[in-house]
Amino acid sequence: MATELMQRYDSELSSLLASAEAHSGDGPPWLQALRAKGLAVHREHGIPTPKNEEWKYTPLRPMANKPFAVAEPGPAVFGFELPWCCDGSRVVMVNGRVDRNQLVVPKVSGLTVKSLRDALTEDADLVQRHLGQVAKIEGHTFASLNTALFGDGLFIHLAAGVAVESPIEVVHVTSGDGSCVAPRVLIVADPGSSAKIVETYVTDGDGVNMVLPVTEVVAMDRSRIEHVRVQDESEATYSFALWAIRQESDSEYRSYSVSFGGAIARLDQEFWLGGRHIVTRLDGVVVAHGKQLLDNHTRLDHAMPDCNSFEVYKQIVDDEATVVFNGKIFVHQDAQKTDAVQNNAALLLSPRATIDSKPQLEIFADDVKCTHGATVGRLEDTPMFYLRSRGIPKSQAEGILVYAFAAEVLELISIEAVRDRLEARLFEKLGV
């Protein structure tokens, strides 16, 4: 089966690889080298099979019959309203390209929000220093393909000490059918800067597309970033994302990942805590129904002493859906006084729903505090009866309790309009 899949992939996706090769000559020499590496890694790994331990619970067979080609530039108007929440910077990326006509950036001294293509010439040094340096693509076949393919992308830079008040909102739209989209985002937060960033992934139309986002974030000394990622793509989408962070001393990075969409959607989050006194939040909410397969892999590397990381992942699984969670925490030898907490809780709403949860802690320092817990449960009878005895109909009571389960994470998001939107979306998806 595995070989068959590979053969089919080679023949049907050969146009992708050809595009990647054609593309590899674009840009400055360092970028060409980066692309060549991406192509080589992707060629080596192809589409992973369940024999690959990292993909054991996420079989990709369903997508083997669909031919994909590099996405054409998409439209500028869509059959839905873009989900804006705030009045700060607004970026629309269509099939991986920044729509310059829709780009809104308030005048804030020291804030740069622009297309990666422009940044490659205008901010060449910064981009060269960081692009492809945070995301370790060696083990990531899809992030490698992104690296080989991305045509444009988004560059956000916060100069030292800049505090951006209004959230920076980025909406990634995938449009077309059989499109392979490679959204690329690079965020560089200089020392002492702060901002809130909301990335939302959506789909225009009902085509079957493959989306391979890579977001890289450098959070330098004393920077404070809140980063919300909402994956709300169509349920026909295959989505494989890498979200890589490097944090430096005294930085605070709070991340909230919310996953609704995708036929098969996987997110890898890789956080490198490369300084002292870092605070990290790595939280997520996953809502799966129908036959969705939603997979979240997280990896935290505590490389230096005195850092705190908190991770809470909550999964709600209905119907015949499957969710996968794999949470790795590596505490390196130098990382004394690490305090790391990991918690994974799944709520099964149907007897046919499946959860595969695997915490993986590897600790090489001796003076650390690391705890992890994984629980799987169903809605409890007593709170259900309590709500219903007050007149709240059964389906609404279920909705309230499901929301309450997710609320532990959602309530941490500091942007009220985003929280409200996610709450409404959660109820809508679960039909309550």
Added chain:
Amino acid sequence: MLEIKNLHAGVEGKAILKGVELTVKAGEVHAIMGPNGSGKSTLANVIAGRELYEVSEGSVTLDGADLLAMEPEERAHAGVFMAFQYPVEIPGVSSTYFLRAALNAVRKARGEEEIDAMAFLTHIKEKVKSLGLSPDMLSRSVNEGFSGGEKKRNEIFQMAVLEPRLCVLDETDSGLDIDALKTVADGVNALRSPERSFVVVTHYQRLLNYIVPDHVHIMMGGRLVKSGGKELAFELEEKGYGPLEEELAKA
């Protein structure tokens, strides 16, 4: 109003109620007393519709409507309210949201208009104060981190907001000090009206000093074995359940 006939119920095949007969008229307060394990709480929960309990025989009607055929929320819409012996903590759900959802569900069922958030807040703020609850309770999660007394007062507060016709109090006095007990009783007394009835389940006579019942029933072995006026409660307080148990054993 409430009519219970030959009610048999149990849990997991174990019989607990063995032929309860009870008639409660509009405006009356009935106290049900009895030793632990006699079935008092089971009766309260069966009236409210807790699915844990299986009814094997008998009937429970409210103004002629078959309560046993209704879902718990339908009973609430019909005017039934049970103050829980152990009010449930629901982290992540704000008290205000919960209560408004409940009130609107009840109003909708009655054919009344739903109430908006602002009007609702005005509506409940006075009631919160009258029960000696702090208004910040409304922004906290339902019962989360509440003291035992706060939880019980919160039950009565919910009752005051939802304005049911039949109020069932399941050992609302348990775990309350005398001040909290008075506050709870004041809350209940304020709700007494010719259209509203109460079934007060309690182990002790103490509560009945403050909520004075029209009728007192004694439950033993899953049946109401003796009924009388409020003096019956004093008699029990004085002599305990022992003499009555002996009397029944002889019969």
